[in-house]
Amino acid sequence: MSALVYLPLGGADEIGMNMYLYGYGPRDNRRWIMVDCGIGFPDAAHAPGVEIMTPDPAFIAAESDRLDGIFITHAHEDHIGAVGRLWGRFKAPIYCTKFPAAIARRKLDEFGVSPKNLNVVDQNTPVKVGDFSVSFFPMTHSIPETSALVIDTPLGRIFHTADFKIDDSPAFGDPMDRDAMRKMAEEGVLAIACDSTNVFEPGFAGTEDTIKQPLRDVIAGSKGKVAATTFASNVARLKTLAEAARDSGRAVVVAGRAMQRMIEAAVQTGIMTDFPETITEDEARDIPDDHLFYLVTGSQGESRAAMARIAGDSHPSVHLKAGDTAIFSSKTIPGNETEVSRIYNLLAERGIRVVDDSMADIHVSGHAPRGELEEVYSLLKPKYAIPMHGERRHLHEHAVMAPSWGAEAAFVVPNGSMLQIAPGEPKIVDDVDTGRLYADGNQLIGAMDGVVRSRRKMGMNGHIAVSVILDDNGDLVVESDARVTGAPEESKDWTGEIEGVIAEAVDGAIEKLKAKDRRDDDKVEEAIRRAARSTASRLWGKKPETVVMLTRLD
Ligand SMILES: [Zn+2]
Ligand SMILES: [Zn+2]
CATH class of the missing domain: 3.40.50.10710 (Metallo-hydrolase/oxidoreductase)
Structure with missing residues (x-):
């Protein structure tokens, strides 16, 4: 049985790093399209030294031979920023309109991806990939040539708004085409996947x-x-x-x-x-x-x-x-x-x-507040609402509001949850692994790999390196050596330098070990680590990250 599914990998638990998948086909042979491929910016306290993050695309990377196209709605970094950096994991054709293409080209070039993979298409001209037919529908936003996607499938039509506001006198391009949207409503819109950024704001953004x-x-x-x-x-x-x-x-x-x-x-x-x-x-x-x-x-x-x-x-x-x-x-x-x-x-x-905008009216938002969301719902008359582009609280609020704007039902679908939109009543049918990748130096690392976590711990508690040299029997050849980074060296509360006190404690801990344990590297290293950390904790009140370098002489 063929089904139509929606699966966000990024953007449905944060405002940033958007990456949405739509799939169609039988469960064991689904074909996919991706909507947007963006980056996010982690906060420095949580991910020190990391300036850019992307969704972890492992799920779709593993099925990249079934990914038939990557559709980019507009040129904001949270929608286009990862298209060069991650493309090698998908190797699927990219589709977007002229202005986002101008921005995408530079991003592909930066990562050595051939511009041949980029297909520049006109707005309102359907692109057929597999069982999907996708049209770029002009929306007004804070960057030129932003498009919603009209995604037609054998099981119904989805209107994926991307980012938008309603601006009837936009600086570039045309205002939103309300007549075309009314016509879509007559033909039937199964679901709207809709921007939630300003769902807490009443009224209208203004032009x-x-x-x-x-x-x-x-x-x-x-x-x-x-x-x-x-x-x-x-x-x-x-x-x-x-x-x-x-x-x-x-x-x-x-x-x-x-x-x-x-x-x-x-x-x-x-x-x-x-x-x-x-x-x-x-x-x-x-x-x-x-x-x-x-x-x-x-x-x-x-x-x-x-x-x-x-x-x-x-x-x-x-x-x-x-x-x-x-x-x-x-x-x-x-x-x-x-x-x-x-x-x-x-x-x-x-x-x-x-x-700033608290002192004068010198800014208008690029995202639709409630009044504009309601207008889009009333024009399109979607059966189902799928809030996206928001933190969890935005998605929930949007799902609460959507029925009052005419939707029959609304579904909160966080990153990694797969919603079967059709056939039958929509329901969550699967959960896939998602997460974040950090661009760290010239590497992309998993946010949960521990690299940034240990760097954060070092940042908070400092670092101890201990060097110990033992002979075969486990006796000290020389006194041990400790180096501490990011800790106070001296204080009236202890005698001598903290490094000396730690080194002495390490020697004492080794001497206290049983002869048999002293020949076991794991036991020795554990004793050293514990002595170093508990000494730092006793003197300074913090437990630094500790590295032990144990050498055996024979
Ligand atoms: Zn956005
Ligand atoms: Zn945007």
Whole structure:
């Protein structure tokens, strides 16, 4: 019996690293398509030293010969970011429209994947792969050319919204085509897989238009230099900001490669035709402060981005001083508050005025709040709702709301759960292993492999290395040696250096072992480790990670 199933591997337990699978066929011979292949950003406290994570795609990597296509809805990193990094595990054709393709090409190139694997398709033109027929349906969002996917299968139609908001006067492209959606409703929509990001927000997000005047007011009311930050990928916002600056008689400098690349991609693909003229950072030197405007990266407080460097006055070319203004035309993503407020404080300390969306209406969200979600449900009239693109609490809230918007039933399907959508009543039919991969140095490692866990432990409790040399009988050849990293060396609470006290305790523990045990490496190492850690704990009150190097001389 053929069934239609939905299986999220990422994105349905977090806002980030989206990766959704749809499968069709008999259980033992299902064919798959993947929707999106994104990255996430782990927080530094949880995964020190890791800046990028991806879903663990082991499930679909093991059946990659049954994966018929990878569909990318739009060019945000949480949807496209892993397409180069993970492609080697799937080796399936990629499908997307022109603008995301411009971004994907660079990501494939970075990992040596041939651009031949990338198929550029037009919106509203069905792509047939196996039993699936998939159309890219234009939606409005905070990056150009975002598409929902209309996925037709022998068992019914799924509308996968991707990320969207309803913007009736978008900076690029057309407003959402309500007539086409009404027509889809007449034909029947079996299920909607729907963005849950703003499910807790009432009302409507508002169009990009509404922030133009407030932004002009802020910029016109600023003295000295102005630097504004937003997401590099929010091309519409970059244009809104640049136009507001131009209208206030300021020359626009785009500082930061990520932003320059996005603007270039939008111009090269013909999406953006009228971005205000910009000048280089060099040319800016000859222009008076009152006539300068910088567009910079770093709206989320990223430590290596331009805004953080400007705040610390370590940017190579952009220098703000007391009386200048920094504009955050963005929303702080949950989890980034600490970093962002650190930047605010650095700026404040130097007398630089900070303006954000709490002080002026200079940001609109790219995700649909309740009013817009309800409108999409009422246009499409889906039978079933599958909330996605959210943390667990967003998915649950969305599932609670969906029936009031007309859905017959809603299903919370977290990462790794397989929902059989049809035939029959939808139900969870399987659970597969999922998780996260961390990009660590040049390796992709499993989040549960222990690498980052032991690094975190070292970060919290320090590290002891003990070197012990024994003869065949298990007698000490020389006194043992200990090295401690990340611990106080001396204190009035103990005599001598902590390393010496630990080494002595280790020697004492070895001497206390029975002669037979002293010839057993495992027993000796365990005794050493225990002595080192309990000594550190007794003196300092912490138990560092401990490494034992045991040498036997014969
Ligand atoms: Zn997203
Ligand atoms: Zn997005």
